[in-house]
Ligand SMILES: NC(=O)C1=CN([C@@H]2O[C@H](COP(=O)(O)OP(=O)(O)OC[C@H]3O[C@@H](n4cnc5c(N)ncnc54)[C@H](OP(=O)(O)O)[C@@H]3O)[C@@H](O)[C@H]2O)C=CC1
């Protein structure tokens with residue numbers, strides 16, 4: 001089942017639990033706008049290459065649409081649609097005044113030089129600049145993009161609309177980015193994990209963790225777990241996987257990756273088959289890379305007691321059922337990775353206010369939003385006798401449905 005079919009299925013289940021009528025259901029499901037643009041750039045050698053860029057704006061009932069831009073070879077319209085829809089429910093789950101959107105370009109950023117990436121980002125921005133905006137749709141980083149990508153979008157957009165820092169979040173600090181945004185998704189993952197563990201009388205420092213993906217989200221989650229005394233025993237990225245059952249020194253692993261560009265040949269751990277990571281013995285599994293990695297082929301072999309979905313849509317519905325029968329507790333993506341968009345919201349607020357918060361304020365507010373959202377999800381689980389995924393979906397869908405009904409449909 002692809003990401004869109006899976007997301008639609010979760011939405012429909014939530015709509016059924018909430019008893020939404022079919023008119024409202026369709027209005028919530030159908031995206032507000034789908035944008036598909038051709039982006040042709042000259043490569044450094046002078047040859048031309050064309051890519052397809054997407055921006056799907058899913059819903060704006062609760063506020064400007066919000067979501068990242070992904071550069072990855074597998075980006076396609078269905079995937080971007082699914083990710084945009086997830087953003088709508090995610091922003092509602094953490095109760096920030098946004099709707100949902102997502103964008104992407106089907107490219108491998110590792111195959112492009114910095115100047116090629118800059119040209120591609122600028123051409124993409126030229127094609128969508130009149131459809132995004134501070135109060136319309138606010139992009140941010142996702143897989144394969146970063147603060148530099150946001151700086152290029154900001155610069156290109158500002159050529160058309162005047163200097164507009166709030167048009168993107170996840171910017172460099174020098175251009176109005178927020179302290180704490182770079183770490184925010186990983187930090188939110190840890191706050192979410194702590195909120196769940198606290199309910200069960202458990203603590204990060206007593207548990208073992210396996211982490212798939214060591215980019216922005218995975219490396220920050222690993223670092224913050226390590227700081228709290230949690231034992232990260234296995235980590236993977238695209239180059240492979242490493243493990244140390246006594247716990248990996250994450251700061252040393254970060255330095256190793258920084259200097260070699262890969263996890264391989266790290267002296268503080270042994271190499272392992274990356275496909276073993278997801279089924280490795282551990283207390284908590286944190287997928288921080290691609291979607292659909294937990295599926296019917298490997299779900300039965302998962303040994304973790306908890307899965308914290310730092311990636312978007314890492315678990316397909318078949319795996320969800322298998323894992324739920326095994327008693328694995330899953331913190332769903334639309335809650336677990338919402339720390340990124342929450343601090344994006346703080347960044348946007350700071351830009352609009354023209355006032356910069358200190359990092360403690362950002363992190364304290366993030367903890368407050370994540371803890372509050374966990375309590376609201378728990379309330380939905382109790383009210384509807386459902387698991388955490390449906391608790392989060394019913395919470396998000398209900399909030400968007402109420403906003404939609406209040407706004408009405410009169411032309
Ligand atoms: N950035 C953000 O603020 C947010 C991100 N997310 C989600 O978190 C996930 C990760 O995003 P982010 O950290 O920003 O992306 P990055 O591009 O920074 O990092 C992605 C990581 O995944 C690794 N990776 C890619 N393919 C594989 C694979 N097949 N097996 C193992 N590892 C792999 C990459 O390896 P390598 O390092 O070798 O390239 C890299 O370490 C995505 O699902 C994204 O949608 C969710 C909310 C917010």
Ligand SMILES: O=C(O)CCC(=O)C(=O)O
Nearest residue numbers: 067068140142340341344
């Ligand atoms: O920070 C943002 O606006 C969006 C982050 C994102 O793309 C996501 O949460 O999946």
